[in-house]
Amino acid sequence: DGGITQSPKYLFRKEGQNVTLSCEQNLNHDAMYWYRQDPGQGLRLIYYSQIVNDFQKGDIAEGYSVSREKKESFPLTVTSAQKNPTAFYLCASHGDRGLNEQFFGPGTRLTVL
Amino acid sequence: GDSVTQMEGPVTLSEEAFLTINCTYTATGYPSLFWYVQYPGEGLQLLLKATKADDKGSNKGFEATYRKETTSFHLEKGSVQVSDSAVYFCALSDRAGGGNKLTFGTGTQLKVEL
Numbered sequence A: 001d002g003g004i005t006q007s008p009k010y011l012f013r014k015e016g017q018n019v020t021l022s023c024e025q026n027l028n029h030d031a032m033y034w035y036r037q038d039p040g041q042g043l044r045l046i047y048y049s050q051i052v053n054d055f056q057k058g059d060i061a062e063g064y065s066v067s068r069e070k071k072e073s074f075p076l077t078v079t080s081a082q083k084n085p086t087a088f089y090l091c092a093s094h095g096d097r098g099l100n101e102q103f104f105g106p107g108t109r110l111t112v113l
Numbered sequence B: 001g002d003s004v005t006q007m008e009g010p011v012t013l014s015e016e017a018f019l020t021i022n023c024t025y026t027a028t029g030y031p032s033l034f035w036y037v038q039y040p041g042e043g044l045q046l047l048l049k050a051t052k053a054d055d056k057g058s059n060k061g062f063e064a065t066y067r068k069e070t071t072s073f074h075l076e077k078g079s080v081q082v083s084d085s086a087v088y089f090c091a092l093s094d095r096a097g098g099g100n101k102l103t104f105g106t107g108t109q110l111k112v113e114l
Helices: none
Strands: A004-007 A010-013 A019-025 A031-037 A043-051 A054-057 A064-066 A076-078 A087-094 A108-112 B003-006 B011-014 B019-021 B023-026 B032-038 B044-050 B056-059 B062-065 B075-077 B086-093 B102-104 B108-113
Touching: A004 A087, A010 A019, A019 A031, A019 A087, A019 A108, A043 A064, A043 B102, A076 A087, B003 B086, B003 B102, B011 B019, B019 B108, B023 B032, B023 B086, B032 B062, B044 B062
Parallel strands: A010 A108, B011 B108
Antiparallel strands: A004 A019, A019 A076, A031 A043, A031 A087, A043 A054, A064 A076, A087 A108, B003 B023, B019 B075, B032 B044, B032 B086, B044 B056, B056 B062, B062 B075, B086 B102, B086 B108
């Protein structure tokens, strides 16, 4: 089955540690996205990548970093510079066809202790 | 810039009641419009979509009509079920703005009770 996987589902880290969230897709989509979800605030775009080896900052990129070395993978690193990292993180992808529809992974809930 | 405004929740209904969740938007071009649904602890799933004025998207008994004159895309369902309890997000994608980014509303939580 084609889809997007995110791992792990729950992640706990101590304050000051960097942590990397995994996102993998087997949909052969070029574009991938990372969103952060906080209660009552909807989804906010962190980073996105339209093609391999290229990515752009979204609306709230500070304290985060990404890489796009392979088409199917778009890992997100939450650095110690991110002041409030506890949140639900969602990865999405988008193909060349269709109507800008994005497909979402199941999400990773990060809790910084 | 682009924006989406949704009615605040939570919305609490009895089973078989009629549902309306309001959504209005602001966009510079001619956006595509979407409704996504999120069940507890999960990612978002596309519920329905519309690409141009007067298009009606529909799925699983839910409907929404793209109204350009009122810049609205309200979600409706004639008879809700307990299993419809979730958070619903309205979103737009405006190619005129460049790229394929989605702009989301803040979400509306729906609770359906027996």
